[in-house]
Amino acid sequence: MAAIERAVGPERTASSIFVSAMAWLGYFFLIMPSLIVLPMSFGNKFEMMFPPTSFSTYLFEQFLFEENWMDATVLSFRVAIGSTLLALSLGVPAAYGLVRGNYWGKKLVAMILISPILVPVIVIALGLYLYFTSVGLRGSEFALIVGHAVYTGPFVIVTCMAGMRHIDVNLEVAARIMGAGALQIFWKVTLPLLRPAMLASGLFAFLMSFDEIVISYFLSAIGSMTLPVKMFSSIQWEISPVLAAVSTLLTLLSLVICLIGASFQKKSQDSYRP
Amino acid sequence: MEMVRLEGVSKRYDEVMALSVVNLSVEKGEFVTLLGPSGSGKTTLLNIIAGMAAPTAGQVYIDGVNATEIPPKKRNLGMVFQDYALMPHMTIFENIAFPLRVRRVAGREIARKVSEVLGLVQLPDVADRRPRELSGGQQQRVALARCLVYDPSLILMDEPLAALDKKLREQMQLELKRIHTELGITVLYVTHDQQEALTMSDRIVLLDDGRIEQMGEPDHMYFNPNSVFSANFLGDSNMMEAIVERIGAETGVMTSQGHTFQTSRPTVAEVGGTVKLMIRPENIRIVRQNDDEEFENEIDGKVVDSVILGGVIRHHIDVGMDEMFVSQELNRSGRASIHPGTDVVLGWRAEDMYVLPLQGTLEDG
Numbered sequence: 001m002a003a004i005e006r007a008v009g010p011e012r013t014a015s016s017i018f019v020s021a022m023a024w025l026g027y028f029f030l031i032m033p034s035l036i037v038l039p040m041s042f043g044n045k046f047e048m049m050f051p052p053t054s055f056s057t058y059l060f061e062q063f064l065f066e067e068n069w070m071d072a073t074v075l076s077f078r079v080a081i082g083s084t085l086l087a088l089s090l091g092v093p094a095a096y097g098l099v100r101g102n103y104w105g106k107k108l109v110a111m112i113l114i115s116p117i118l119v120p121v122i123v124i125a126l127g128l129y130l131y132f133t134s135v136g137l138r139g140s141e142f143a144l145i146v147g148h149a150v151y152t153g154p155f156v157i158v159t160c161m162a163g164m165r166h167i168d169v170n171l172e173v174a175a176r177i178m179g180a181g182a183l184q185i186f187w188k189v190t191l192p193l194l195r196p197a198m199l200a201s202g203l204f205a206f207l208m209s210f211d212e213i214v215i216s217y218f219l220s221a222i223g224s225m226t227l228p229v230k231m232f233s234s235i236q237w238e239i240s241p242v243l244a245a246v247s248t249l250l251t252l253l254s255l256v257i258c259l260i261g262a263s264f265q266k267k268s269q270d271s272y273r274p
Numbered sequence: 275m276e277m278v279r280l281e282g283v284s285k286r287y288d289e290v291m292a293l294s295v296v297n298l299s300v301e302k303g304e305f306v307t308l309l310g311p312s313g314s315g316k317t318t319l320l321n322i323i324a325g326m327a328a329p330t331a332g333q334v335y336i337d338g339v340n341a342t343e344i345p346p347k348k349r350n351l352g353m354v355f356q357d358y359a360l361m362p363h364m365t366i367f368e369n370i371a372f373p374l375r376v377r378r379v380a381g382r383e384i385a386r387k388v389s390e391v392l393g394l395v396q397l398p399d400v401a402d403r404r405p406r407e408l409s410g411g412q413q414q415r416v417a418l419a420r421c422l423v424y425d426p427s428l429i430l431m432d433e434p435l436a437a438l439d440k441k442l443r444e445q446m447q448l449e450l451k452r453i454h455t456e457l458g459i460t461v462l463y464v465t466h467d468q469q470e471a472l473t474m475s476d477r478i479v480l481l482d483d484g485r486i487e488q489m490g491e492p493d494h495m496y497f498n499p500n501s502v503f504s505a506n507f508l509g510d511s512n513m514m515e516a517i518v519e520r521i522g523a524e525t526g527v528m529t530s531q532g533h534t535f536q537t538s539r540p541t542v543a544e545v546g547g548t549v550k551l552m553i554r555p556e557n558i559r560i561v562r563q564n565d566d567e568e569f570e571n572e573i574d575g576k577v578v579d580s581v582i583l584g585g586v587i588r589h590h591i592d593v594g595m596d597e598m599f600v601s602q603e604l605n606r607s608g609r610a611s612i613h614p615g616t617d618v619v620l621g622w623r624a625e626d627m628y629v630l631p632l633q634g635t636l637e638d639g
Contacts, residue, residue: 168357168359170355170357170359171361173326173353173355173359174353174355174359176326176346177324177325177326177346177349177351177352177353178347178352178373178376178420178424179347179348179350179373179376179377179424180372180373180376181347184376188372189361192363193361193362193363
């Protein structure tokens with residue numbers, strides 16, 4: 001009965017242990033910068049030292065109350081929310097049209113909509129800079145929101161297209177035969193079923209926009225800097241330890257958003273099966 | 275009273291002719307089955323009637339109105355799908371209420387109609403559950419209820435029972451028939467399963483390769499196939515090629531590989547021409563010593579195999595023709611079984627032998 005007693009599962013062979021160890025090493029290598037920054041954010045007030053020689057929350061207080069860090073953070077939030085909403089409201093219908101539609105030139109439209117993924121972000125940034133300068137909007141929050149939406153839009157479209165393909169087309173056919181109009185079908189049948197994809201792509205777009213530096217740097221003005229842009233100029237002009245605190249908070253934000261995303265995934269798996 | 279009429283409807287997809295010149299009329303309250311193998315055009319035909327596909331040529335009339343240009347949502351039809359197509363994110367109640375909400379029916383009326391129709395399909399207690407919590411058979415009944423709740427003039431069914439297991443399928447066939455008879459609603463049913471067609475239909479429309487091969491009542495189709503295809507698809511058949519020797523007023527005589535056979539069925543063929551002779555397995559008997567039945571037609575053969583299919587036995591017998599003959603008889607305990615290799619004589623009556631054209635239908639020739 002030895003065969004029954006042994007637990008069912010992957011064997012712990014030498015090679016599998018080696019692979020695990022390599023994976024953990026790689027993972028450690030990737031998060032090492034965050035691991036260094038985290039203790040530094042509770043450390044020395046006036047110079048960056050690792051390992052830190054003192055402990056205080058001064059740097060976080062500095063972030064919250066001094067030098068317009070909070071202004072930059074608030075702007076980043078506004079731009080992230082705005083560009084996410086814009087990317088979703090344009091990207092979701094686009095995904096619907098690309099998956100369900102059947103018209104001449106559909107492949108061309110798809111390519112154009114997804115093309116920002118193929119282009120280096122600095123080229124996009126330069127293009128946006130030239131365009132918004134020509135209409136006099138460089139430095140405005142509007143330009144930032146639109147610029148970020150261009151950047152995150154393709155990811156929203158691709159994710160939602162994948163979500164659309166999981167939706168049984170017969171559901172829409174049945175709804176049509178039962179008398180529902182196209183808008184009714186989109187609202188009552190398609191969107192509720194697309195919610196997991198919309199949520200995932202929305203959270204991802206938010207995070208992408210919040211962390212985005214290149215486009216923001218090109219489009220920002222002195223008075224309106226997003227958080228990453230302020231961090232970058234701050235480190236060019238001075239080596240300020242407050243950056244450690246900002247980095248820790250940014251890492252925390254990413255973590256929270258990923259946890260939200262993961263919890264919705266679990267929830268949606270309970271209530272919907274493709 | 276005519277519910278559906280198709281005049282000269284055809285459908286072409288680039289190079290392929292999915293449907294060629296279909297003329298069909300369905301009466302109110304009829305249960306008509308579109309039967310055929312995959313690719314025969316039956317689903318295309320259903321989609322054209324539903325409005326999901328437009329015909330390349332021809333007109334579609336629904337309930338007296340020319341519906342060819344009318345979009346699906348305005349045709350007031352119901353449709354039941356093979357994969358049920360129930361909205362997974364809604365409760366059963368909301369699923370059935372959907373078409374009523376689209377028609378802006380009042381809340382209280384919706385509750386009444388939903389409960390009424392759930393009673394009709396014998397699922398009174400599932401209103402608050404989700405589709406994934408129900409079995410396949412239950413989901414299909416909910417899908418049917420969703421169709422019935424808004425009183426459509428016509429219900430289309432696209433192989434609705436194909437995803438269910440055999441016993442459940444047979445149960446559901448009788449259920450559907452009961453509901454059809456009770457409500458008197460017109461049904462157009464697509465299937466490739468001949469047994470289903472024979473069980474449920476008032477009339478069968480047999481399709482092959484985009485054409486209507488034959489149509490008629492199940493009895494008529496079974497006992498009067500008009501072509502080799504019809505004989506093979508609806509029921510089983512033993513076939514052999516033969517040359518026509520003589521056609522008299524009452525009998526026809528054919529020869530096949532040295533054997534002479536008689537038929538007493540009306541024959542449409544030319545003397546000297548080649549035809550296909552068809553006998554159903556249940557009409558071929560293994561001649562036994564104590565049989566006092568006389569058969570006009572007999573042939574010698576050797577038993578290859580005997581297969582017990584529950585209530586019937588099928589004997590596969592080599593008679594020296596291209597295909598083996600199958601003789602089918604009722605299974606009875608105590609009946610002496612026949613060993614493979616035994617020499618037997620097969621017999622059948624003249625009235626059970628059909629004469630069919632080599633190609634095409636009897637109407638063509």
